[in-house]
Each structure stands twice: as structure tokens, then as C-alpha cells.
Amino acid sequence: MVVTRPELSGTFGMVASTHWLASAAGMRVLEAGGNAFDAAVAAGFTLTVVEPHLNGLGGDAPILGYEAAQDRPFVVCGQGVAPAEATIERYTDLGLTVVPGTGHLAAVVPGAFGAWLDLLARYGTLPLADVLGPAIGYARDGFPLVGAATRTIAAVEELFTEHWPTSAAVYLPHGQVPEAGARFTNADLATTFARLLAAAEAAGPAREAGIEAAGHAFYEGFVAEAVDAFVGSTPLMDSSGTPHTGFLRGADLAAWRATEEPTVAAPFAGHEIHKTAAWGQGPVLLQQLTVLDALGVDELVRAAVRTPTGSRPSVDALVELVHTVVEVADLAFADRDAWYGDVPDVPLTTLLSPAYATQRAALVGPTAAGGLRPGSPDGRTPRYAQALLEARERAERAGTGASSARGSVGLGEPTVSRLGLSPGDTCHVDVVDRWGNRVSATPSGGWLQSSPVVPGLGLSLPTRAQMFWLEAGLPSSLVPGRRPRTTLSPALALRVDGPITGSSGRAGFAFGTPGGDQQDQWTVPFLLRHLLGGLDLQAAIDAPAWHSAHVPGSFDPRTHTPRGLVAESRLGEAVLAGLRERGHAVEDAGPWALGRLSAAGVRDDGLLVAAANPRGRQGYAAGR
Secondary structure, X not given: OOOOOOOEEEOOEEEEEOOHHHHHHHHHHHHOOOOHHHHHHHHHHHHHHHOOOOOOOOOEOOEEEEEHHHOEEEEEEOOOOOOOOOOHHHHHOOOOOOOOOOOHHHXXXXXXXXXXXXXXXXXXXXXXXXXXXXXXXXXXXXXXXOHHHHHHHHHOHHHHHHOOHHHHHHHOHHHOOOOOOOEEOOHHHHHHHHHHHHHHHHOOOOHHXXXXXXXXXXXXXXXXXXXXXXXXXXXXXXXXXXXXOOOOOHXXXXXXXXXXXXXXXXXXXXXEEEEOOOOEOOHHHHHHHHHHHHOOOHHHHHHHHOOOOOOOOXXXXXXXXXXXXXXXXXXXXXXXXXXOOOOOOOOHHHHOOHHHHHHHHOOOOOOOOOOOOOOOHHHXXXXXXXXXXXXXXXXXXXXOOHHHOOOOOOOOOOHHHHOOOOOOOOOOEEEEEOOOOEEEEOOEOOOOOOOOOOOOOOOOOOOHHHHOEOOOOOOOEOOOOOOOOEOOOOEEEEEEEEEXXXXXOEEEEEEEXXXXXXXXXXXXXXXXXXXXXXXXXXXXXXXXXXXXXXXXXXXXXXXXXXXXXXXOHHHOHHHHHHHHHOOOEEEEOOOOOOOOOEEEEEOOOOOEEEEEOOHHHOOEEEXX
């Protein structure tokens, strides 16, 4: 098996992310005396500048943290809510049956900035200026624009020039698509950062007062005012084919604040795996792990990862492992779409129980199963949106390859996969410091290709309202003030056997990946290989990945492939052939195409470790 880099190890601090400049920015803050929370904020702000096709200052950011001194994991929710005016009736009155995937009508409250501020104020140690410095510098003075960003801009060039002039002004300098690697600036975004920082400094020397003032400037000041004026009065083209204004208003921003919540956890392989609650899809990873545990996957993983002689694992073992993991994913994601949402009655306790896992494990057969197979936790009857059922019925009639209908450029997540690029339309960052504190964050939204740039601000808005159903009575129905059931899914793994001698907190690691519906699929083989197969973090990340394409898509146009399985060719042609014999519609994604995982944590002996994904040639870990 090819391992592209060493797993980093040291004693001072580690940062791993989807972009080398963000990792460097986070490491700079650690070197300056900041903790993991300070470093994560600096890396997060940097990502909003250097990966504008993957996230933005006006996007979303669910964050998981681990406060080592208190041995306490927590969630900071940076997922904004639906606007007060965004009712189902307002959309259907426009003749719409779905929320458009692009433009003003898809906008929800931008939560990323508030979440980063909350993390900094509660758990950080540095003033806002120290963590904003790298982002301001890159926006003002420039950074090398990665090839994926330039290809994304090229794909939406016509949309910008004909319909979104504010986006054209930022992303088509001199009227042209920038070249890959060219020095790129966003002067308006730099000015926005500078104004937010000026508001913080005007509040006086107290750190917390400055952070609060910056939040006020964003959510009740000049940013909110600009958003209100633009979204409410400037009709622009969206994916419906008709120009619309939107429902997001300054009052929606003023009414919203980031919240801190407990994590949801499940045991696996001597660890607790922590996720957000079911307003995100995170528990679907926990469901998969509980079912795999019920199936006794340990021996199969060891046979598929390593043999006693160190030779290549058997084809049969790999086929059985991939088949089993994919079938379990289909079951768990069927539950996700039936039960998850920002509602109080998600039957999560039952969904994560050993008894339920045993019931679901019994459904895993020797061949690929079709259709949706949700469970009935607590005897409840599952219900899907009618639009989802109709989409799946069309796909089943069309047969294998139904997901090839990509939809319009700029729709959904992962948009870049629709452009023929490496999937993963989001960012990720993991941090650990010398005190054992950890952060896992998956900032996203505010994509340049999906939402027009707000004039004068240099940022776009999140388009996650498209994840709501325009059908009442579902856990993910559109309701004003409700969070969309996001796919963003940061994670923590913490050992269950207590503190490490001479160190703070428990052994374990922060981890995650971009990738929409695939986030909680690509992490499954990573965890199996690391926690059960004995591979280090880097080797587990580098190993061949796969995911189910049978899973219902969360974003417009919600495509899927019946019995679809997407796999990297490095699994081997014999393995792919064996999976086809099991009834899977296998798509060869190429050798290095799936996932953008990173991880950072504390080893059992107290050493700090980190690793990052080589796919796409952007992700790096840094540390010492």
C-alpha cells in the first residue's frame, strides 16, 4: 500500500487542514502562544479567503471542540437558520416545488463568523487581531489561487458575466478567468475584515468586548445592512431559470447567535466517537459504526488491511469488507432521510442502541440491496418527502447511471464533482495543542459558484435552504427559524480508558473531511483501518476509499445511482469485479479521487500526531 507522507508527531502542537496556507496560519498562532481554539479560528478565517469555491466568511461552520482540562467535548453550532419570511407558502406562491440550489432564495443566516467568534471568546486566549491577521493579509496582498478554484470560476463565467455582475467584479479580474496559481486578491473582503477588526479595537482593550463588538458589526451592523439591501431588492438569476429576490433580512441576522451544545456519542473500538446532534447528519456515522460492531467487523477489517506475512490482503476479504460497509451505509442513510432534522423528537437514543443495531445488521445480505430501507425506531412509521420518493422512482426506472444527470453548475454539494473535479465541496481543519485541547471544524457554504457576491463585502451567502423540503410535517421541512439538516460533520474520537499519565485529557483525535453526503462514508474505512486495522493516521487516510452512490442526495437535484458504489481503482480490478458480482453498480473513480480527510490528536503515549490528505494536492499537516 502506498503511503504518501509520514504521520507527523511531536509534543508542541499540530494543525491539519484542506489547504496548506490554513495549516500554516494555525501553526503560526500556536507558535505565538495561542491554544488549539485560537489556532482553529485563524485557520478557519484563512480558509474563507484561500478556498472561496469551498467556503466563505458568509457560510456555515459546525465546530467540535475538546477542552482537555475539563475532559469535555462540546459543539459550537455555526449553522444558520431559515429566514423568518421563508415559509413553504412563500416558495410555492412563486410556482416552486423545491428551493432553488443557487441564488437569493436558498440563503439562510450566515453562521460561520459567529461560530468562530464564539469559539474564540469562550475558549481562546488571543485578541481578534491576532487570529484575523493571516486572513486579512491574504485577502489584501494576495495568495495563489488553486486550480480547482479557477476551474470552478471558469464553469460559472457566463453566469457571472450575464447575471451576477458583483461576482464578476471579484472573480473575473480584468474580465478574465484567473489562471491556476496566479496571485489573487479580494479587496472588498479585506476591507470587510478590516472593518470588523476596527469595530473590535474601538471597543477598548478587553479581549471579550472586542470580539463581541465585531459580532455586533457583522450581525447588526454594516454586514447585515448590506445583506438586507442586496437580497431584498436585487432580483438575480437562480437555478429555477428565473430571477428572484430572497427572504433573508438584516433582522434574521440580528436575531441569530451561535449556540453551544453537547455532542452525541457512541462507543466503537475502545473510543467514544462524538458528533453533532441530528440537525446535522453526524449521527449517521455513529449508526454505521454500531451496526458494523453488531456484525463483528473486527476480524474482517484485520484480514482486509493486514495479513500475518504483511502481504497484500486477500481479494475476498476486501470485497466482503467494502460490500458490508456500503450496505450498512445504505441502511443508515435511509434512516437519516426518514428521521433526522432540527426537531425535538428525533428517536436518536433508539437509533444508536445496540438492540436497533442488531435489527439493522440482520438486513445485510450477500448481494447489493435496492430501494430505501428505513427502520421503525420505537415502532414509529418512517415517512419520506414525496419529492424524494419520486426522484428515486425515476432513478430506479432509469437504472444504473441515473446519477449522471448533473444539473446546473453551481448547484448543491459537492458542486466540484459535477464539474468533473475531485469531490469535496467544503473545507476541514483539525488542531491539537500541547495541553491536549482539540478542534474539528468543517466550514462550508458561501460558495462563489452558488451565491452572488454581496456588493462591497466580497463574500457570498450560504445556500443550505435548498436542503429543506417544501412539504409540511417532515423533520427537514422548511420552517422559519429551523436549521437545515446539514451534511457538515466534524468529529472527535476519544479513548474511553481515561487520562494519559503526564498529559491533559484523553488520547484520541479530531478528524473529518469535506464531501457532502460522502463525509460520513469516507470516514468509515479511515476509522476501521486506524482503530481496528492498526494503520497510523496517514496510512489510514492514504488507503483506497469508496462510498455508496445509492444514498439519497441531500442537495438539488438530489440524484443517486441505484445500487451505486464509487471506488478508487487502487482497490484493485479483481476487487471491483467482485463487487460487481455482488450486484453493485461500480464506478471506478480513478486512483486518488475520493475524500479530503485530515486528523490531529494525542497518541496513547502522549505524543501529538497529525496527518492530511494528499488528494488534490492541497491538504497538509504541520506541527512539531
